[in-house]
Structure formats: structure tokens, C-alpha cells
Amino acid sequence: ESNALVNISLALSETEKIGLKNVLQLIVNSARELMPNTQQAVIHMLDAENQVLIPAAVIGYENFVEGKRKMRLGEGVAGQVIASGETINIPDVETDARFVKLGIPPAFRSLTVAPVQSGDQKLGTISILSSTPNAFSQREVQLLSALGTQAALAIENAHLLESIQQSLKETNALYRINQGLASSLQTDELLKETVDLLQKSFHYYHVQIYVADSESGNFVARAGSGWTGDALTAQKYSLAPGEGIVGYAAETGTPFFTNHVDQVVFFTRNPLLPDTKSELAVPVKVGDSILGVLDVQHIPPHDLTQRDIQLVSTVADQLAIALQNANLYEELQISLQHEKAIRNQLVQNERLAVMGRLLATVSHELNNPLQAIQNALFLLREERGISLQGKQDLEIVLAESERMAGIIERLRSTYRAPQPQDFQFTQVNDIVQDVLALITTHLRHNQVSFHFDADPSLPMIPALADQLRQVVLNLLMNAVEAMTDGGQLTVTTRALPDQAEILLTVSDTGSGIEADILPNIFDAFVTNKLRGTGLGLTISYDIVIKHRGRITAENNPERGSTFSVWLPLENREVI
Incomplete structure (x- = not known):
């Protein structure tokens, strides 16, 4: 006995190297060796959440499946031991009333079960069985209780080691996440780094960050782990406040988690995540302002724990500060x-x-x-x-x-300073038609087709008609000259009542504006035409500014360029 207990004590001191499973197996092996009448021995570990006893180490069972059978709390002698915390010895299962037969005749006659517990914490049971009645003496009952204590020490050591390792992993992950968040001001980049690090460090089934959309009020998938996260982000998957667990956390401003999502009435299952069993959603917020939601999902056999809640909540707090800094940087x-x-x-x-x-x-x-x-x-x-x-x-x-x-x-x-009375209400659609009449022959000779998309409800504006006519003529002539092999010239007018403006656009299908001169296209003497002076657009710009308007130039995505002119509906202070 002394040698066996010493060997077990040595194994306990090296649980990290040997492993919990091997230590527990050593204990059941020692039980059968120290108590000659023992034919089977088994250590059950308690699954407190599911209220079952799960075999962790067995010996002596010819039928492996039988040795690995789980037991619900309240079933048999083991359930009584868990409840009382006391060792129970059944000399003969045929005559002892404490043994409840479940219809199937037992293959043993003697049974002794000792608790595996640390203080008041119930961890499981250790049992020895024999086909002989009255097989175990009081000394052997005490020895089994001692082995139960050793098993409790092994489990406690393993839990402690697991807790330390988990703490180190969490600390390392939080440090790396914090470093990443502190070093990046690009929102998409820091979000992606966070979800990837969480998923890889803790092997979650899925991690997704949802960001509040100021326009719709919904929470839109912004970054996610793996290809599923990329797919949800690409399709801009969103949830409204109160919709699903993510929406619930966003609406209440508090974390929510469950290990049984199908029992949550407001749970919404995503087709791309069919196996989710556990979900944790934590709001990412600064003060009372919710910037987004950090969502973690898991699959069997894994469950989310209080440690996961603490970890994800800490990451969400760091993420809130980083998002706020990134938003401030973008605004700056x-x-x-x-x-x-x-x-x-x-x-x-x-x-x-x-x-x-x-x-x-x-x-x-x-x-x-x-x-x-x-x-x-x-x-x-x-x-x-x-x-x-x-x-x-x-x-x-x-x-x-x-x-x-x-x-x-x-x-x-x-270039003479205009007076307010010089501005007369003018219809820009008419000006375009006047200029078209002047250049129709020129368009035909250059094989340029013309399309005028006029807004029939375009209001009249206060303007210097002759000068606006000069602007339209300059823009149309420049567009024609840009299409050396012919093309399509399109003029559009639109009323913008919300902005108290009208919009005139001139688009062509020419070669576009060279990148090196585009930023300075309205400067004097800037041109890419061999025979041009570079003053036409400068004068046009000045005329538009004189009307308190705006003019821009940009290259079209496919080919050609577009000039846009905004002119006010009211006679503002003239320049």
C-alpha cells in the first residue's frame, strides 16, 4: 500500500508531464492491485452542467462500452455518494436495499463507492466491484477513500494547471490584441486582426464583429474569422437591434451568452453557421454609445464559460477604444x-x-x-x-x-465685377439647346453623336446668360476635341431641390484627362492639346465661381471624362 501511494504521489507531482488521464488510470490500477477481490474499478468525473457522471478511467471491463457508460445523478449508489459525500460499501447487492436494481441483473455482488471531492467541491466518484459477496473489508473501504482523495488531488492539479495555461494564453492573446489595436488606425485592418487572433488562440467556431450603421441603424458584419466571416462581410450581412442574439445585446447594451441557442426564442441561425450551439455577444461601446457588437460562437463538445465572457468583454473594451481612435483619425x-x-x-x-x-x-x-x-x-x-x-x-x-x-x-x-441686377433668370436647358445649334455641324464632321438628358422640371436660375453660354460651349467643344475618333457626347441637367441647386454634367467617351494634369485642370495654361491655350477651362471655372457655383472634373471608370457644374437656385452674394 505504501509503495502504491508513493507512486501515486510521485505521479501527482508530475501531472503536467504525465497527464490527468494517466494519473487517474494509475489510481484505478492501484485499486485493483491493492484490493485482491476487486475485479473492476472505475473513476467517474462529474459534469455539473449536464448533471452526469462520465467515466474517466476504468479497468477490468471486458465490455469496453459498458465500462464507459455515463450515469445520471440520482442513479444508483454513485448518485447517493455524490449527494452525501460519504463512502458507501454494499456487501451484497442482492440483499442491500441501498442498491436499486434497474431491471438488468448486475454482473457483480459487492460494490464500494467513495467520493472524489476537494473540500465541498464534488468532482466525482471512485468505485470498485466484485462478483463475490462481502468482498471488501473496512480496511479496503478506508483505502478506497484515500484513493478518492488522491484522485481529487490529481483532478485539482489538472484543473489548476489548465487554469494557469488558460490564463497565460488569455494574457498573451490580450497583449497581442492590444498591441495590434494600438498600432493600427485603419478600422478594417484592426477588426480583422482581432477576430483572427481570437479564433486562432481559443479555437472558437466563429468570431464576427458587427459595426453600427448610422444610416440604417442596423449592425453590419464588418470583419469575421475564416471564409465564413469573409462571406458575411462581403454580403454586408446585418441584424437590426433586437434581432438575434447580436441584436439583443446591441438593444440592451449588455452581454448575452447561452450554451443552448435553440432554447433562446430570439436566436437567429445563419445558414453559413449551421452547427452553432453556444453564442456570446458583447456590446462594443463607449459610454452609452454602442459602436458595435463582438460575437463569438462555438460548437459541441465545447461550451462557453465565464472565462470566455470575461475574455471577450475585455477585448470588446479594448476594441471600443481602438474604434473610437480610428473614427477620430478618419474624421481628422x-x-x-x-x-x-x-x-x-x-x-x-x-x-x-x-x-x-x-x-x-x-x-x-x-x-x-x-x-x-x-x-x-x-x-x-x-x-x-x-x-x-x-x-x-x-x-x-x-x-x-x-x-x-x-x-x-x-x-x-x-472679368468686370458683376452687379446683382446683371443676373437674370435663365433656363439652362435653353442655353444647352442654343449651344447645340451652334456646334451641330461640328459634331457631325467629327462623328460625335449627341444625347441631351434634360430635366423637364429644371427651374430657372439667376445667371449671366452669355457667360453661362460660354461655359457650356467651352465644355462641349473640349469634349468633342477629346474624341478624335468620334464617340458619344452626353449632357444631363438635374434639379437638386434639397441642395437648392441645379446640376449640369458633360460626359464624353474620349481618352480622358491625363493623371498628371487632372488636379490642375482649371489652372491657366494647363492643357494637353497641341493647339490649345489652356484658358478655356480657367475662364469657365471663373464664371462658375462668379455664379457662386462649383465645377469639377473626373475621369469615367471605363473611358472618357465628366465635367459637373452646380449652380444655385437663388441669387446669392455675387463675387
Whole structure:
């Protein structure tokens, strides 16, 4: 006995190396060896949640299945031992009333069952059986109780070791998750890293993070583990507040978990996760604001425990801070981009203002000598003795000088500060039709088809009609020139009452705008045309700004480019 107990004690000290299963097997082997009349011995471990005793180590059973049979609490002598915490010795099952026959004659006559417990914690039982009545003496009953204590120590050591290992694993995972969350400000990246790390570290069936959608109010799958998570994220799978366990946690703002999802009335099973038995959903929130939900699902034989709740709740808290920081970073980036766009627009406006003043000065200075030239030409035309050829040449010079005077006057009017009374209510659809009438022949010669998608309810706007006509003409001519091999030119007008604006777009199917000049397309002298001056779009931009509108240029996804012009419905303060 002493040698056997010493061997068991040594095994207990090396449970980490030997393993709980081998230690328990050593104990049942020792039981049969120390008590000669023992024919079978078995250690049952208690499954407290399911209220059953599960065989953990057996010896002496010819029928392996019989030795591995589970017993419900309350069944037989083992159930009585669990309830009382005392060892029970049945000298003869045929005559002892404590042994309840279940219809099948037992294959043994003697039975002794001792509790396996640590303090008040019931862990299971250890039993020895014999086909001989009165097989076990009081000394052997005491010895079996001692072996039960040894089994309890082995189980406690194993649980302690398992707890330590689990704690180390959780600490390591939390550290890695925290490091990942702290080092990344990209929302999608940090969410994906979190779910992958949770799934790989703790072997959950599935991990998914849902993020609140400000528009719909639903919680949308943003990142998930494995291909299932990628599929749910790709299809933007969502749950409304109160829908499913995720929706319930989001609506109540508290964690919810169950190991029996089919017993939860509001559980919603996803077809991509057919085997889920356990689910834990923890809100990701900052204060009273719920940013999302961290959802963990598991399958048999695994159950979720209080440790899982603590772990996932801790990750959710870290995730909330990281999401808040990422959202702040994204908002900061948007603000910086907006500030940069405003700064660029101010620089552009200043450039245009300088160019406008320059052109106004140049046009004024050119106008004086041009008028002198025109006056001289008019006098020369009245002279006698000029040949027919000379008169024809003189008429050409006069016509060109008048055209030059018209160009100078348009430049002066374009860059002359407008007055509120100069703006007249204008129908942009009519302006497009007027410009189309001017360029129809040009379109036909260049094999360009034209489509005008006009909004019939387009309201009139306060505008300088001649200058808007110049803008439309510039945009259409540029579009035609971009389609060297012909193509499709599409003009669209739309009313935007919610924005108190109208929208005019001009799209072509040409070669598009080169990437290096697109950001500066409205700057003066920026062009990719061999014979262009690079002033047409600059003047158009200035005219639109003068109307308190906006103009943008972008390349189409497939081919060509689109210019968009927004003009206000009201006569705002003019520039």
C-alpha cells in the first residue's frame, strides 16, 4: 500500500508531464492491485452542467462500452455518494436495499463507492466491484477513500494547471490584441486582426464583429474569422437591434451568452453557421454609445464559460477604444482633406483673380490702339482710287479688327465685377439647346453623336446668360476635341431641390484627362492639346465661381471624362 501511494504521489507531482488521464488510470490500477477481490474499478468525473457522471478511467471491463457508460445523478449508489459525500460499501447487492436494481441483473455482488471531492467541491466518484459477496473489508473501504482523495488531488492539479495555461494564453492573446489595436488606425485592418487572433488562440467556431450603421441603424458584419466571416462581410450581412442574439445585446447594451441557442426564442441561425450551439455577444461601446457588437460562437463538445465572457468583454473594451481612435483619425483625415481642398480653391481663386486683373488690364490697353486702327481703316475705306483687290483686303482687315474688338469686350465683361441686377433668370436647358445649334455641324464632321438628358422640371436660375453660354460651349467643344475618333457626347441637367441647386454634367467617351494634369485642370495654361491655350477651362471655372457655383472634373471608370457644374437656385452674394 505504501509503495502504491508513493507512486501515486510521485505521479501527482508530475501531472503536467504525465497527464490527468494517466494519473487517474494509475489510481484505478492501484485499486485493483491493492484490493485482491476487486475485479473492476472505475473513476467517474462529474459534469455539473449536464448533471452526469462520465467515466474517466476504468479497468477490468471486458465490455469496453459498458465500462464507459455515463450515469445520471440520482442513479444508483454513485448518485447517493455524490449527494452525501460519504463512502458507501454494499456487501451484497442482492440483499442491500441501498442498491436499486434497474431491471438488468448486475454482473457483480459487492460494490464500494467513495467520493472524489476537494473540500465541498464534488468532482466525482471512485468505485470498485466484485462478483463475490462481502468482498471488501473496512480496511479496503478506508483505502478506497484515500484513493478518492488522491484522485481529487490529481483532478485539482489538472484543473489548476489548465487554469494557469488558460490564463497565460488569455494574457498573451490580450497583449497581442492590444498591441495590434494600438498600432493600427485603419478600422478594417484592426477588426480583422482581432477576430483572427481570437479564433486562432481559443479555437472558437466563429468570431464576427458587427459595426453600427448610422444610416440604417442596423449592425453590419464588418470583419469575421475564416471564409465564413469573409462571406458575411462581403454580403454586408446585418441584424437590426433586437434581432438575434447580436441584436439583443446591441438593444440592451449588455452581454448575452447561452450554451443552448435553440432554447433562446430570439436566436437567429445563419445558414453559413449551421452547427452553432453556444453564442456570446458583447456590446462594443463607449459610454452609452454602442459602436458595435463582438460575437463569438462555438460548437459541441465545447461550451462557453465565464472565462470566455470575461475574455471577450475585455477585448470588446479594448476594441471600443481602438474604434473610437480610428473614427477620430478618419474624421481628422476627412477634415484635413476638406481643409486642403478649401486651401487649394482659395489659391485657385487668387490665381484667377490675378489673371483676371491682368487680362482686364491687357484688354483695356489693347482696346485703345485697336480703336485707333479701326478708325484709320474706316477713313481709308472712304479714300478714292483704291483697287478692287485693295477694297476686298480692306474689308477683311476691318472684319477681323471687329472680331478682335468683340473678343476684348468679352474678356472685359467676363472679368468686370458683376452687379446683382446683371443676373437674370435663365433656363439652362435653353442655353444647352442654343449651344447645340451652334456646334451641330461640328459634331457631325467629327462623328460625335449627341444625347441631351434634360430635366423637364429644371427651374430657372439667376445667371449671366452669355457667360453661362460660354461655359457650356467651352465644355462641349473640349469634349468633342477629346474624341478624335468620334464617340458619344452626353449632357444631363438635374434639379437638386434639397441642395437648392441645379446640376449640369458633360460626359464624353474620349481618352480622358491625363493623371498628371487632372488636379490642375482649371489652372491657366494647363492643357494637353497641341493647339490649345489652356484658358478655356480657367475662364469657365471663373464664371462658375462668379455664379457662386462649383465645377469639377473626373475621369469615367471605363473611358472618357465628366465635367459637373452646380449652380444655385437663388441669387446669392455675387463675387
